[in-house]
Amino acid sequence: MHEAEDLLRVENLVTRFKSVERGKWVTAVDDVSIRLAPGEMVGLVGESGCGKSTLGRSIVGLERPQSGRILLDGVDLSSLRGRALRETRRAIQYVFQDPYASLNDRQTIGETLTEALIIIGMTDREAQRRRVHTLLDQVGLPDALAERYPRELSGGQRQRVAIARSLAVEPRVLICDEPVSALDLSIRAQVMNLFLTLHKDLGVACLFIAHDLALVRQATSRTYVMYLGKIVEDASSAELYARPSHPYTQALLGSIPSADPRVEAHREPPPIFGDIPSPTNPPSGCRFRTRCPRAMEVCASGPPPRLALAPRHHASCVIAGDLYAHSHPEPHRLPMPA
Ligand SMILES: Nc1ncnc2c1ncn2[C@@H]1O[C@H](COP(=O)(O)OP(=O)(O)O)[C@@H](O)[C@H]1O
């Protein structure tokens, strides 16, 4: 469905890998459609191995999808070549999970950032110097860090540099792949706040990937829930948390989330019964049925329908309508007395 206000649109994307294990195919991303409005911050959550990184990497061109379309401002990337493709791709930047693997250890921070500026045609030395200063400032790092090497920096500082490098090319979309998961608990909240500030101040749209629903709850306007290569539920984040309507989302949410954001930020995802099945051999019918507490015979017979539960709330489960009807919005929380 075309939505005029979409900045990024991913349609029916399929990305497969030939797995090492006897040449079997792994369909890491299986017929996924998502969209992002300009300046919108959207969450993508699911357990490790469900295909989140592959989806993000496919969007930025680090993986080659087998089929489907990726459109920026309505322009299909596959219709572009050469310079037009490079320039359009540049508008979509990827922030990696691991800040230790994503920076060149032989370049100073200043050189790393300057390299990105040269890519966008900024060749004037003085202009580069000023821009490096601004970028470091935007991510909360002192100017003196420009002379340092990545090995001299902490994980949090490296991730800030990686963010600055992404911003250097003035992207319109950031794909943030679990950008705080590898960081110490004590600095996660700081870097998370940095994303929120940048998103607000610069108006960059952001697909924020996390394995933990709690982390994206406060930050995002909408959330997609992914399971074994497929989006199983999507809704406004407020509604998703208040009325989760897919058994997988309900399991991910587990116990009632805390109202205290400091507790939320450090909460581990609750355990779900059993392990995620191998994507080389996904269950027939609904992929979640082998772990689903509500599985019925019908769930094995074919893929579940994607039901529209409310405007902009969908879940792919035969009983999603019932689950939605029996859920109820969270009671309004009164501010805690001081
Ligand atoms: N380069 C690759 N070659 C083969 N299999 C891959 C490759 N990258 C990812 N996969 C497989 O694709 C599935 C999804 O992985 P990934 O996208 O990394 O999930 P997530 O980011 O949600 O943890 C996993 O089963 C993983 O083993």
Ligand SMILES: [Mg+2]
């Ligand atoms: Mg990943």
